[in-house]
Amino acid sequence: xxxxxxxxxxxxxxxxxxxxKDVVLAAARAVLQLGLVALVLTAVxxxxxxxxxxxxxxxxxxxxxxxxxxxxxxxxxxxAVAIAAGALPTLLVIFASGSVPFEGTSLVPFAGIxxxxxxxASSLTGRRCFxxxxxxxxxxxxxxxxxxxxxxxISEVVRPRLAEALVPGLDQTRTVGLVxxxxxxxxxxxxxxxxxxxGAAQLVVLVGLLAAQTVxxxxxxxxxxxxxxxxxxxxxxxxx
Numbered sequence: 361x362x363x364x365x366x367x368x369x370x371x372x373x374x375x376x377x378x379x380x381k382d383v384v385l386a387a388a389r390a391v392l393q394l395g396l397v398a399l400v401l402t403a404v405x406x407x408x409x410x411x412x413x414x415x416x417x418x419x420x421x422x423x424x425x426x427x428x429x430x431x432x433x434x435x436x437x438x439x440a441v442a443i444a445a446g447a448l449p450t451l452l453v454i455f456a457s458g459s460v461p462f463e464g465t466s467l468v469p470f471a472g473i474x475x476x477x478x479x480x481a482s483s484l485t486g487r488r489c490f491x492x493x494x495x496x497x498x499x500x501x502x503x504x505x506x507x508x509x510x511x512x513x514i515s516e517v518v519r520p521r522l523a524e525a526l527v528p529g530l531d532q533t534r535t536v537g538l539v540x541x542x543x544x545x546x547x548x549x550x551x552x553x554x555x556x557x558x559g560a561a562q563l564v565v566l567v568g569l570l571a572a573q574t575v576x577x578x579x580x581x582x583x584x585x586x587x588x589x590x591x592x593x594x595x596x597x598x599x600x
Contacts, residue, residue: 361387404464411464415471419444422479430486431591438589439482446576447471447478450568459564473565474572477529481573484525485580486589489518493594511585518584522577529573533566 365387369380404410423443427436451474455462460470493500496517503513537559583589 361391401468405468406464408462408464408467411467414468415475418472418475419447422475426479426482426486429483430490432486432490432589434592435589438583439486442485442576442580442583442589443475443478443482445579446481446572446574447475449575450474450572453571454564454568460561470565470568474568477569478572478576480528481525481576482580484528485522485577488521488524489580489584490591490594492517492521493590510587514585514587515581518581522581525577526570526573529566529569533570536562536566 365384368383372378372380372383400414404414419440423436423440426443427433427439430439432439451471454460454470454474455467460466493514500513500517503516504510508516580589587595
């Protein structure tokens with residue numbers, strides 16, 4: 361791990377990306393956090409109740425991370441709505457259908473994967489759309505001048521950016537087994553499952569991620585249109 365961190369730091373320094381410190385800190389945090397999580401999970405996985413509480417903690421951290429990443433810390437309740445709208449129904453379908461047993465050993469990993477994917481979709485949507493609203497302010501004002509309501513004017517600018525948040529998930533799903541063997545597949549194999557079981561688990565994960573992320577993007581768009589999910593500068597600056 362030390363060698364890989366050194367490679368990342370060296371590459372950043374050579375290209376003058378100025379993220380050397382971020383790389384080292386991220387790696388150090390990963391070591392600390394995974395060490396603590398490993399200790400916690402030893403106790404948590406044996407209880408469905410504690411596993412549910414752990415999943416709630418993951419959701420809270422995901423909301424805080426995404427809100428900070430998109431520069432909309434004050435709009436965190438609406439970030440929470442977007443992430444929960446995608447993650448919770450997806451997890452409900454996965455467990456209620458019996459595709460995955462409702463127990464601690466499966467609840468925590470599946471919740472982590474789906475919530476993490478929803479967080480990524482939220483962050484990508486916010487970053488792309490908010491950047492577009494700042495850079496294409498004339499297009500927004502032109503839409504208003506044509507008589508479009510504020511919500512429609514916002515949509516005219518951000519709608520072309522929405523699908524970009526789904527590109528990573530779509531590419532991963534399209535190339536699974538050909539380019540990558542994702543974590544769920546490898547995890548089931550390492551746990552003693554058959555290749556068929558591993559493939560089934562991975563399909564549930566990939567399709568679940570697509571469902572969750574798509575709902576996150578749609579919900580975030582609706583909240584942007586209403587003016588709720590916007591950074592302070594855009595909420596004040598995009599007045600009709």
